[in-house]
Amino acid sequence: MGKRTVLVGQGDDQVEDWSHGFQPIDETLNEFITEADEFGFDVQWGDLVKVAFEVEEVHPNFYVGSSLSIYEYLNEMCVLQDFWDGGAPGMSGTYITVRVEKGKIRYVKNRLKKLIDLLKETWRQNGWLAIRLEAKCILLEEEVNNLSSEVSSLQRKLGEKDKILNEYLESDKGRKDLMNIFFTIVSFLIHPTGMFLQHGPFLITRDKNILVITNNQQMSTRVIYPEVLKLLKFSTLNIVEVHEYSLDGTRLSHIAYFAMASVDFRRGWAQKSTLLRCVDSIDCDPNAIRQEYLDWLKR
Numbered sequence: 341m342g343k344r345t346v347l348v349g350q351g352d353d354q355v356e357d358w359s360h361g362f363q364p365i366d367e368t369l370n371e372f373i374t375e376a377d378e379f380g381f382d383v384q385w386g387d388l389v390k391v392a393f394e395v396e397e398v399h400p401n402f403y404v405g406s407s408l409s410i411y412e413y414l415n416e417m418c419v420l421q422d423f424w425d426g427g428a429p430g431m432s433g434t435y436i437t438v439r440v441e442k443g444k445i446r447y448v449k450n451r452l453k454k455l456i457d458l459l460k461e462t463w464r465q466n467g468w469l470a471i472r473l474e475a476k477c478i479l480l481e482e483e484v485n486n487l488s489s490e491v492s493s494l495q496r497k498l499g500e501k502d503k504i505l506n507e508y509l510e511s512d513k514g515r516k517d518l519m520n521i522f523f524t525i526v527s528f529l530i531h532p533t534g535m536f537l538q539h540g541p542f543l544i545t546r547d548k549n550i551l552v553i554t555n556n557q558q559m560s561t562r563v564i565y566p567e568v569l570k571l572l573k574f575s576t577l578n579i580v581e582v583h584e585y586s587l588d589g590t591r592l593s594h595i596a597y598f599a600m601a602s603v604d605f606r607r608g609w610a611q612k613s614t615l616l617r618c619v620d621s622i623d624c625d626p627n628a629i630r631q632e633y634l635d636w637l638k639r
Contacts, residue, residue, distance in 0.1 A: 345418065346445060349438035355408070360445050362438075365452050369407040372459045376404075379475070381468050388462065389413050392455035408436070414451060416444040521568050525550070529577070535636045540565050543609045543633060550579045551626055554619070555592075556608055581619040582626045584608070589615060609633055 348362050349355040358366060376383045386398035393414055404410060411417045418439045425432045440448050463469045521539060528537040529548050537544040541556035542565075552569055572579060584607060586592055592607070592614065607614060609630055616626035 344442040345439035346442050347437060348440050352435055353433045355436050355438055366407050368456055373404055373406060375472055379471055388455060388458045392458055393451055414448060416441040416448050517564050518567055522571050536633045538609050541608060550577055551582055553584050553608060554581045555583045580624050582616050583619055585615045587615050
């Protein structure tokens with residue numbers, strides 16, 4: 341180019357890092373190029389470039405494989421491709437930089453936007469817009485059909501889960517497990533044997549508050565705990581539902597089944613590497629209560 345320039349785009353094998361507002365322009369141009377290639381649209385790229393960029397000549401065999409092919413016809417824009425070799429198979433590529441003459445960024449963007457307007461008009465005049473919309477409708481219909489199939493499959497699995505859960509709860513073992521946990525909690529509420537009682541996602545305080553981490557993984561992996569919570573909600577007891585997050589407030593990652601033995605050390609009441617928030621109550625600080633519980637355990 342021989343003049344002072346500004347870097348507006350760069351990347352390895354393709355330009356991924358754009359600046360100065362060129363990214364949406366580049367994405368739009370590549371969408372048109374991709375559609376023309378997929379649907380076989382006969383786009384007279386040379387004629388459009390001549391009008392948009394006000395250039396007299398375009399190579400007769402002008403082929404547009406990507407937006408980079410177009411940029412080369414703007415005198416104020418320069419595309420540089422530097423091959424690099426790392427000396428090993430798969431360790432090579434082309435580093436691409438796109439530069440614009442200093443002070444010409446707005447001019448270049450306006451020229452590219454004019455080309456986009458010409459492409460839109462070309463699509464409209466040739467009826468290609470309707471073809472594109474029809475294709476998108478077909479794709480959306482396929483996605484909807486796939487989602488419907490997935491929903492049906494999920495509904496079947498949920499039905500199987502409910503059936504197994506009901507069979508478990510109706511079995512002698514299920515009823516015994518449910519009643520054991522329920523009466524353990526109720527017995528502590530009537531005659532506290534300490535400052536706290538912790539059972540899975542439940543933490544019961546001596547002053548008869550029941551805190552339960554409802555998004556705790558044990559609530560989903562041990563079907564008995566949600567049933568215990570349902571029974572407790574029939575009472576007039578103070579039940580505080582709590583959600584657990586990462587310390588930065590984001591959703592916690594799922595613990596794999598084979599690692600569930602360590603769940604008490606990574607989640608819940610017996611550790612403090614997570615953040616607790618009440619779902620509804622604003623007068624309760626579950627993190628402070630958990631700290632009191634941990635201090636009490638150390639005594």
